[in-house]
Amino acid sequence: MLIYMDDSIFSETAKRVKASEIREILKLTQKPGIISLAGGLPNPQTFPLEEIKKIVNDVLNSNNNGLQYGLTEGDPELRQYIAQMMCKYGITCNPDDILITSGSQQGLDLISKILINPGDIVLVEAPSYLGALSAFRSYLCDFVDVPSDGEGIRTDLLIETLETLKEDGKKPKILYLVPNFHNPTGITTSEKRRKEIIKIASDYDLVVIEDNPYGELRYEGEHLKAIKSYDTEGRVIYLGTYSKILAPGFRIAWALGSGELIKKMIIAKQAVDLHTNTFGQRIAALYSQNYLDKHLVKILNFYRIKRDVMLSSLDEYMPNECKWTRPEGGMFNWIELPEYVDTKEMFKDAINSNVAYVIGSAFYIEENLGRHTMRLNFSFPKDEEINLGVKRLSEVIRRWL
Amino acid sequence: MLIYMDDSIFSETAKRVKASEIREILKLTQKPGIISLAGGLPNPQTFPLEEIKKIVNDVLNSNNNGLQYGLTEGDPELRQYIAQMMCKYGITCNPDDILITSGSQQGLDLISKILINPGDIVLVEAPSYLGALSAFRSYLCDFVDVPSDGEGIRTDLLIETLETLKEDGKKPKILYLVPNFHNPTGITTSEKRRKEIIKIASDYDLVVIEDNPYGELRYEGEHLKAIKSYDTEGRVIYLGTYSKILAPGFRIAWALGSGELIKKMIIAKQAVDLHTNTFGQRIAALYSQNYLDKHLVKILNFYRIKRDVMLSSLDEYMPNECKWTRPEGGMFNWIELPEYVDTKEMFKDAINSNVAYVIGSAFYIEENLGRHTMRLNFSFPKDEEINLGVKRLSEVIRRWL
Numbered sequence: 001m002l003i004y005m006d007d008s009i010f011s012e013t014a015k016r017v018k019a020s021e022i023r024e025i026l027k028l029t030q031k032p033g034i035i036s037l038a039g040g041l042p043n044p045q046t047f048p049l050e051e052i053k054k055i056v057n058d059v060l061n062s063n064n065n066g067l068q069y070g071l072t073e074g075d076p077e078l079r080q081y082i083a084q085m086m087c088k089y090g091i092t093c094n095p096d097d098i099l100i101t102s103g104s105q106q107g108l109d110l111i112s113k114i115l116i117n118p119g120d121i122v123l124v125e126a127p128s129y130l131g132a133l134s135a136f137r138s139y140l141c142d143f144v145d146v147p148s149d150g151e152g153i154r155t156d157l158l159i160e161t162l163e164t165l166k167e168d169g170k171k172p173k174i175l176y177l178v179p180n181f182h183n184p185t186g187i188t189t190s191e192k193r194r195k196e197i198i199k200i201a202s203d204y205d206l207v208v209i210e211d212n213p214y215g216e217l218r219y220e221g222e223h224l225k226a227i228k229s230y231d232t233e234g235r236v237i238y239l240g241t242y243s244k245i246l247a248p249g250f251r252i253a254w255a256l257g258s259g260e261l262i263k264k265m266i267i268a269k270q271a272v273d274l275h276t277n278t279f280g281q282r283i284a285a286l287y288s289q290n291y292l293d294k295h296l297v298k299i300l301n302f303y304r305i306k307r308d309v310m311l312s313s314l315d316e317y318m319p320n321e322c323k324w325t326r327p328e329g330g331m332f333n334w335i336e337l338p339e340y341v342d343t344k345e346m347f348k349d350a351i352n353s354n355v356a357y358v359i360g361s362a363f364y365i366e367e368n369l370g371r372h373t374m375r376l377n378f379s380f381p382k383d384e385e386i387n388l389g390v391k392r393l394s395e396v397i398r399r400w401l
Numbered sequence: 402m403l404i405y406m407d408d409s410i411f412s413e414t415a416k417r418v419k420a421s422e423i424r425e426i427l428k429l430t431q432k433p434g435i436i437s438l439a440g441g442l443p444n445p446q447t448f449p450l451e452e453i454k455k456i457v458n459d460v461l462n463s464n465n466n467g468l469q470y471g472l473t474e475g476d477p478e479l480r481q482y483i484a485q486m487m488c489k490y491g492i493t494c495n496p497d498d499i500l501i502t503s504g505s506q507q508g509l510d511l512i513s514k515i516l517i518n519p520g521d522i523v524l525v526e527a528p529s530y531l532g533a534l535s536a537f538r539s540y541l542c543d544f545v546d547v548p549s550d551g552e553g554i555r556t557d558l559l560i561e562t563l564e565t566l567k568e569d570g571k572k573p574k575i576l577y578l579v580p581n582f583h584n585p586t587g588i589t590t591s592e593k594r595r596k597e598i599i600k601i602a603s604d605y606d607l608v609v610i611e612d613n614p615y616g617e618l619r620y621e622g623e624h625l626k627a628i629k630s631y632d633t634e635g636r637v638i639y640l641g642t643y644s645k646i647l648a649p650g651f652r653i654a655w656a657l658g659s660g661e662l663i664k665k666m667i668i669a670k671q672a673v674d675l676h677t678n679t680f681g682q683r684i685a686a687l688y689s690q691n692y693l694d695k696h697l698v699k700i701l702n703f704y705r706i707k708r709d710v711m712l713s714s715l716d717e718y719m720p721n722e723c724k725w726t727r728p729e730g731g732m733f734n735w736i737e738l739p740e741y742v743d744t745k746e747m748f749k750d751a752i753n754s755n756v757a758y759v760i761g762s763a764f765y766i767e768e769n770l771g772r773h774t775m776r777l778n779f780s781f782p783k784d785e786e787i788n789l790g791v792k793r794l795s796e797v798i799r800r801w802l
Contacts, residue, residue, distance in 0.1 A: 278650035
């Protein structure tokens with residue numbers, strides 16, 4: 001079939017969005033024999049398969065069987081459950097503050113849709129979650145990044161950045177954060193920083209996106225109160241998901257926000273996809289009411305072991321010149337090599353040695369940052385693969401020192 | 402909680418999108434005792450509940466159990482099936498030309514995202530499907546509408562409109578059509594017009610969106626070849642859905658397009674929601690392979706009776722001053738009253754008489770069009786409700802003549 005289209009037909013958005021770099025990398029890692037520490041998938045062994053089998057039959061045998069069109073805002077029972085569950089993070093809210101989304105990615109898309117005009121500034125951590133950058137970028141925003149350290153985003157540098165922007169007459173709209181077990185770094189934002197972030201958001205009139213896909217996956221220590229819990233002005237939109245505590249295949253997540261912010265997101269969602277799949281929402285509702293608390297214990301025990309294997313393997317094999325994070329939860333940790341090692345250049349060597357990682361620079365807006373870093377995943381590989389993978393990787397790294 | 406937001410924080414899109422007028426109307430129709438001919442839902446009795454029970458167990462017992470993250474473009478087996486199924490409408494295509502979307506509404510959103518810059522012109526029929534108008538509007542397009550008649554969009558007026566626009570230096574990008582059993586009119590675009598539309602699209606460099614949610618629901622006559630089947634230049638994006646032939650709750654639909662058009666939609670979808678729910682896709686794939694053809698016969702027999710009850714009731718009760726369409730399929734027909742009757746004014750009277758319809762003017766871009774028209778739905782009410790509803794409506798109308 002002849003294709004007549006020239007580029008002029010496409011929107012500015014279409015010209016700007018690119019296929020995900022990580023996805024291209026992941027294709028390389030599917031070579032047989034490779035141990036991939038590059039993935040970002042939850043482990044299918046954590047999916048509550050037997051519980052889901054019971055639930056789908058209960059759903060299909062009920063009057064509310066999830067087959068018909070549903071409300072844009074989502075299943076009322078599910079919203080009710082989620083509103084209660086948010087107490088865990090110190091958040092008090094109503095079901096009306098909850099919008100069920102098709103994955104957290106759609107939450108990011110809807111927030112972008114209702115807030116971003118072309119050229120608006122979005123503040124992000126360096127490094128940052130790639131999927132969020134893609135969502136914001138497709139609305140033609142500009143990015144300004146702020147470094148993070150072991151306590152989360154550097155609030156001192158955030159203020160400095162905001163002041164510089166102010167002097168230039170620029171007023172950012174959004175601050176995007178992943179405060180628990182950050183992707184890619186595994187770092188958790190400290191309580192002190194959380195309070196500072198809310199103060200800064202108020203002082204500089206920012207909307208904060210608190211993206212919390214991994215928060216439930218805490219393997220040690222206590223849950224910290226969410227940034228949203230300190231929010232007295234309705235400035236924070238919190239995003240949560242069932243992808244890591246049930247299964248991602250249902251695409252059930254939620255956005256929690258106040259007043260006009262969440263109302264506009266609901267109206268925007270009407271035009272975007274009418275509503276999130278009702279069948280998956282019914283499954284998530286019954287799972288939450290009957291199985292979640294108990295099953296979560298199993299998930300945590302399963303992943304805690306993997307996290308420990310990852311850390312002990314790094315301790316055992318990695319050269320002294322490397323540093324890495326010790327995440328209290330989540331799916332990732334972050335390795336810093338000596339600055340002269342370029343992990344992008346090293347990548348082919350790793351693939352040839354049958355181990356894969358994600359090159360750290362992929363998570364930065366600015367091209368020259370993070371070139372000596374990488375992200376490792378411990379949620380998906382088998383325990384022995386984590387150990388062997390880190391061993392192989394250490395050998396590769398030693399050749400580049 | 403104090404809400405600080407003033408309107409300046411929101412994007413131009415958020416300022417422009419509105420809650421669906423139909424949804425507000427539908428709330429009124431939920432009063433007990435009302436017979437609503439205003440809905441647009443498929444009838445739950447057509448959902449293959451027993452088949453779905455078998456399928457979900459088969460899906461959950463298979464290796465490919467639909468619980469993990471999936472490909473943005475969609476489940477390979479489902480895409481394969483759909484590509485073959487398209488032969489029914491004379492379309493030859495590859496699975497690579499198919500993108501699985503979260504309902505056809507998302508197809509409309511993604512097309513808008515990759516094509517529409519603010520101010521770009523979208524050509525639509527008058528009247529038109531409301532959900533499509535919402536999707537386009539949220540990308541800040543301008544609309545130009547072209548009247549349709551019993552054969553579909555008036556191609557003579559379409560050319561006239563395009564010439565006028567050309568003289569003004571304006572070049573529309575998109576032509577949006579629902580060629581089979583149109584929503585709201587129930588009209589099917591003739592073969593002659595389909596061929597003319599393709600010629601016009603080529604002459605004026607348009608992308609045609611062929612939205613076909615109801616095409617499978619043909620109760621008499623033969624399937625017409627799709628507009629896409631005449632497309633030798635890759636100008637047509639075809640949208641199909643499982644919402645009317647399986648169940649809408651799964652949100653499984655597809656876009657079929659050529660080359661860069663469909664590739665850009667796939668990349669855009671990555672940023673929008675990663676992928677459509679995998680569990681629903683697995684269900685749709687197994688349903689298609691094992692049950693669809695047989696179950697479709699049941700669906701058609703079920704709806705054919707309702708369509709016939711609607712038409713015989715209109716023949717029996719409606720005053721001679723009214724005209725209505727005789728759809729060969731789909732879910733709706735369209736009533737024209739004498740021009741001096743305003744169906745918006747008449748609506749309260751109808752509600753008081755315990756019958757509801759959708760006021761026709763809601764389907765028009767221009768406010769003063771279609772004020773004497775209404776849409777009736779025959780897919781959802783019981784047979785006896787259709788008869789009684791039309792009887793009540795006729796009595797209301799007689800009072801306004």
